[in-house]
Amino acid sequence: MGDYGRKVKVIFSSPIGRKVLTGITGLGLTVFVIGHMLGNLTYFSSDPNAYNSYSHTLISLGPLLYIVELGLLAFVIVHIVLGVKIYLGKKAARPVDYAEYKSAGEPSRQSSSSRTMIVTGLILMVFLVFHILSFKYGPGMAEGYVVMVDGEEIRDLKRLMEEKFQHPLYAFGYPAVMLLLAFHLRHGIWSALQSLGAMTPRLTPLIYTLGGVLAALIALGFLVLPLWIFFSGGAS
Amino acid sequence: MADRMTIHLKIWRQEGPDAPGRFERYTVEDANSHMSFLELLDVLNEQLIREGTDPVEFDHDCREGICGSCGVVIDGIAHGPQRRTSACQLHMRHYADGDTIVVEPWRAKAFPIVRDLVVDRAAMDRIVEAGGYVSVDTGGAPDANAIPVPKVSSDEAFDYAACIGCGACIAACPNSSASLFTGAKIAHLAALPQGHPERARRVVRMVEKMEAEGFGDCSNHAECEAVCPKGISISAIATMRREYMKAAFAGQDV
Ligand code: FES
Numbered sequence: 001m002g003d004y005g006r007k008v009k010v011i012f013s014s015p016i017g018r019k020v021l022t023g024i025t026g027l028g029l030t031v032f033v034i035g036h037m038l039g040n041l042t043y044f045s046s047d048p049n050a051y052n053s054y055s056h057t058l059i060s061l062g063p064l065l066y067i068v069e070l071g072l073l074a075f076v077i078v079h080i081v082l083g084v085k086i087y088l089g090k091k092a093a094r095p096v097d098y099a100e101y102k103s104a105g106e107p108s109r110q111s112s113s114s115r116t117m118i119v120t121g122l123i124l125m126v127f128l129v130f131h132i133l134s135f136k137y138g139p140g141m142a143e144g145y146v147v148m149v150d151g152e153e154i155r156d157l158k159r160l161m162e163e164k165f166q167h168p169l170y171a172f173g174y175p176a177v178m179l180l181l182a183f184h185l186r187h188g189i190w191s192a193l194q195s196l197g198a199m200t201p202r203l204t205p206l207i208y209t210l211g212g213v214l215a216a217l218i219a220l221g222f223l224v225l226p227l228w229i230f231f232s233g234g235a236s
Numbered sequence: 237m238a239d240r241m242t243i244h245l246k247i248w249r250q251e252g253p254d255a256p257g258r259f260e261r262y263t264v265e266d267a268n269s270h271m272s273f274l275e276l277l278d279v280l281n282e283q284l285i286r287e288g289t290d291p292v293e294f295d296h297d298c299r300e301g302i303c304g305s306c307g308v309v310i311d312g313i314a315h316g317p318q319r320r321t322s323a324c325q326l327h328m329r330h331y332a333d334g335d336t337i338v339v340e341p342w343r344a345k346a347f348p349i350v351r352d353l354v355v356d357r358a359a360m361d362r363i364v365e366a367g368g369y370v371s372v373d374t375g376g377a378p379d380a381n382a383i384p385v386p387k388v389s390s391d392e393a394f395d396y397a398a399c400i401g402c403g404a405c406i407a408a409c410p411n412s413s414a415s416l417f418t419g420a421k422i423a424h425l426a427a428l429p430q431g432h433p434e435r436a437r438r439v440v441r442m443v444e445k446m447e448a449e450g451f452g453d454c455s456n457h458a459e460c461e462a463v464c465p466k467g468i469s470i471s472a473i474a475t476m477r478r479e480y481m482k483a484a485f486a487g488q489d490v
């Protein structure tokens with residue numbers, strides 16, 4: 001058993017283990033982000049309470065929610081640690097850089113996205129902390145953000161959001177970060193599948209394109225909300 | 237006569253592994269469009285020898301794109317701008333009279349510079365020594381048809397076996413990863429029945445060696461495939477990953 005544990009450690013500290021883990025955590029976080037985006041869109045439901053009911057349902061999951069949250073946190077940490085490690089390894093593997101370097105073009109997938117994964121990734125990390133503090137740990141029922149839904153008093157997250165997105169900093173900062181997310185995923189989705197050994201030469205161009213389209217749709221799904229609130233003044 | 241051209245060169249010169257390097261500018265007046273890129277360097281070197289300066293050191297052997305000896309970064313691209321072409325097969329007709337060409341050696345920690353454009357690529361040999369072979373008992377040569385190989389498998393194996401070991405994949409990789417080179421060996425032998433008995437051990441050892449030699453991690457930029465003179469697909473890397481995970485989790489003694 002101890003030997004097996006050591007083996008697992010060896011596997012995941014190998015260059016291939018790092019890629020596989022980065023890919024699995026990346027895809028896991030992508031699935032989460034899609035779920036989050038679809039959840040946000042309940043704001044546009046004809047039922048004015050849909051958004052708050054949705055967030056209340058999640059909170060009511062109790063221990064199950066904590067497990068999911070811990071899992072997500074683990075995914076985020078593994079993804080960041082490995083990403084930074086790969087970036088530092090890249091620096092060490094070429095101490096003297098080329099005076100002149102350019103991509104040879106097709107079939108290379110090297111792009112402004114693939115070259116800046118570390119930058120977009122770290123910005124997303126900082127954003128994530130800020131985002132969780134503003135909303136999850138932002139003002140709640142104790143601060144008067146309460147709404148009655150079906151005879152029950154629940155947190156009025158919708159009001160908090162509408163207030164936040166009145167500020168241009170939030171209303172434009174959020175969409176900007178979502179564009180960076182799309183930029184990250186444009187390389188990330190395809191790359192994760194290649195890391196898991198799931199790609200074949202025939203599939204690659206198709207999956208690469210679909211990954212880019214999915215990345216754009218995710219960003220779009222997220223950024224309509226803050227922009228809508230800002231420009232409509234939060235009247236829903 | 238119309239084929240005659242003047243080419244300006246900016247070439248990396250470095251006296252030895254630890255000497256500081258620098259770019260030097262040269263002009264070759266009597267180049268012509270029928271020359272290969274290496275012949276252009278030959279003409280430059282004759283000129284330098286006549287002037288009493290040291291010629292530019294560069295690796296080459298077959299000059300027909302099959303040995304993998306040549307390899308320099310030409311205007312920022314390993315083996316130059318022509319796809320699926322090694323530096324020895326790059327012809328000057330792709331350039332115009334008066335062009336300036338920047339020439340640099342492969343740059344990677346695992347490829348120390350020997351002199352000028354010559355780098356030590358022994359790290360690649362050591363990756364192969366770690367497992368890129370099949371063990372065969374000595375004795376009478378077995379009949380070639382003793383082990384039937386399906387046509388699709390032999391075709392697949394051949395696509396990966398086309399690797400000439402030039403190192404362009406590593407030179408072009410933003411991370412200096414040796415994944416395409418290593419993956420090509422693994423995918424080549426994994427496609428053949430002869431490769432099966434040692435496949436688990438092979439992939440684990442070669443991957444370990446790849447890391448120990450100081451090559452970086454792959455980030456799936458796929459730049460390697462774009463510069464490979466043989467056009468080897470990054471599906472070799474996907475195969476290497478599948479082979480590795482299979483070997484690692486199958487619980488075999490590796
Ligand atoms: S010299 Fe043999 S491949 Fe170029």
